[in-house]
Amino acid sequence: MxxxxxxxxxxxxxxxxxxxxxxxxxxxxxxxxxxxxxxxxxxxxxxxLIPPKEEKDKQEKLLTILRSLVKKDWPEAQLYVYGSCANSFGFSKSDIDICLVIQNMDVNKSEVLLKLAETLESNNLQNVQALIRARVPIVKLMDPDTGISCDICINNILAVINTKLLHDYARIDxxxxxxxxxxxxxxxxxxxxxxxxxxxxxxxxxxxxxxxxxxxxxxxxxxxxxxxxxxxxxxxxxxxxxxxxxxxxxxxxxxxxxxxxxxxxxxxxxxxxxxxxxxxxxxxxxxxxxxxxxxxxxxxxxxxxxxxxxxxxxxxxxxxxxxxxxxxxxxxxxxxxxxxxxxxxxxxxxxxxxxxxxxx
Missing domain, CATH: 1.10.1410.10 (Poly(a)-polymerase, middle domain)
Known part of the structure; x- marks a missing residue:
């Protein structure tokens, strides 16, 4: 770089x-x-440049797997896709950005991410890394079945709402x-x-x-x-x-x-x-x-x-x-x-x- x-x-x-x-x-x-x-x-x-339907189907499949894994440790948590994959402006073969929303806003993000990384790795997801010292701490992973890479952050709710706003604008014209x-x-x-x-x-x-x-x-x-x-x-x-x-x-x-x-x-x-x-x-x-x-x-x-x-x-x-x-x-x-x-x-x-x- x-x-x-x-x-x-x-x-x-x-x-x-x-x-x-x-x-x-x-x-x-x-x-x-x-x-x-x-x-x-x-x-x-x-x-x-528009992603084909099969790609969207693969993303949904990965999201379903991740939701079931997250529910085991954090039953009340929600997963939201944000960024270009969800706002209608993503190209084909884009990585997925996911936000893990936990109701307790004071949660220790580093602890959650390390625990999440452990769970993902033990369930055969690949290239799992917990980047807890990044400006926005994330867990990176790659799903071997779909070939999709994704980043998961915690409680980045503003990004989820921004995504919704852009998606709504895209629906108008x-x-x-x-x-x-x-x-x-x-x-x-x-x-x-x-x-x-x-x-x-x-x-x-x-x-x-x-x-x-x-x-x-x-x-x-x-x-x-x-x-x-x-x-x-x-x-x-x-x-x-x-x-x-x-x-x-x-x-x-x-x-x-x-x-x-x-x-x-x-x-x-x-x-x-x-x-x-x-x-x-x-x-x-x-x-x-x-x-x-x-x-x-x-x-x-x-x-x-x-x-x-x-x-x-x-x-x-x-x-x-x-x-x-x-x-x-x-x-x-x-x-x-x-x-x-x-x-x-x-x-x-x-x-x-x-x-x-x-x-x-």
Missing amino acids: LSQMKDYRADKRGQWILGQRIRIMKRKTACRRDIDRLNAPFLSIYQS GRLRQLAFIVKHWAKKRGVNETYQGTLSSYAYVLMCINFLQQRKPAILPCLQGMEPTYSVTVENTECAYFNEVDKLHGFGAGNGETISHLVWAFFNYWAYYHDYTNDVISVRTGGTLSKQAKDWTRRIGNDRHLICIEDPFEITHDLGRIVDKASIRVLREEFERAAEIMQHDLDPCTKLFEPYVPH
């Missing part, structure tokens, strides 16, 4: 971002006339899932989806897509946290409330006829030329942008920098972009600009857009 970091830092990336005057000029560019010709290739890429899969696929190919290298997480990209669709005119997605809440739970003094009866919102974005290819073009156009990196915070919670000043995210504190700001929907003091530093913000912006240029001018953008980045 350190050698990768070194290569990343020694690379010439991020040296060619546009000046403000050219960015403003670029905003006047109208979308290419043949944009809808690209719908079929983009939808084909999206379809290729199919274009969200299409856009998020394409953006995540692009980020992976271009090497800008690694938090340890100072770029953004998959979760951050999904929030960027939700916020982008909330701000289309007319809006494709509503702001669920801005509506009368039908779901509410308080976790560690954080109130998590939003309108979750999303079946009533089907057709919400019908007034906006933008196709997936047009939305991909507009997404990269926004992040290349329109977003105000100096002042703006992306906020799914409000369905728009907030000012960095209002959030007090104008200066570096410790390792937290606020060069691209994405507010967590519930844990609102958490900036998902805080790990992006001066070198990687330039890389990100250069990649957004490259993507916008390809989407506007390339005859076959689907090939060049997803070209894997190779360090020079």
Whole structure:
């Protein structure tokens, strides 16, 4: 990993971002006339990334086994899948993240994880490791029958609720899932989806897509946290409330006829030329942008920098972009600009857009 970091830092990336005057000029560019010709290739890429039903069946099988094992030691405990496997934005062959919820919030997590690891190992699960000194303590394991790897943490309830919120947004309009899969696929190919290298997480990209669709005119997605809440739970003094009866919102974005290819073009156009990196915070919670000043995210504190700001929907003091530093913000912006240029001018953008980045 350190050698990768070194290569990343020694690379010439991020040296060619546009000046403000050219960015403003670029905003006047109208979308290419043949944009809808690209719908079929983009939808084909999206379809290729969706996990097959057999994979979901295997995940359910593993979950059933784990639930029966957990019940022996903690009869009242619950297991919840969270993250990309459960929020509708997971690619094929993703690992599973599981949260073990024990009612006693003061439980000694290290003791529970060590006991859990022992139970899993004695029941033929493989590669079992209890990482009790990690920032988020977990047990790692691999199921030899299904070949699935998974991480189990304890009482990370906010992550479970975040997963539910994203899953509910995905049910409102199919274009969200299409856009998020394409953006995540692009980020992976271009090497800008690694938090340890100072770029953004998959979760951050999904929030960027939700916020982008909330701000289309007319809006494709509503702001669920801005509506009368039908779901509410308080976790560690954080109130998590939003309108979750999303079946009533089907057709919400019908007034906006933008196709997936047009939305991909507009997404990269926004992040290349329109977003105000100096002042703006992306906020799914409000369905728009907030000012960095209002959030007090104008200066570096410790390792937290606020060069691209994405507010967590519930844990609102958490900036998902805080790990992006001066070198990687330039890389990100250069990649957004490259993507916008390809989407506007390339005859076959689907090939060049997803070209894997190779360090020079």
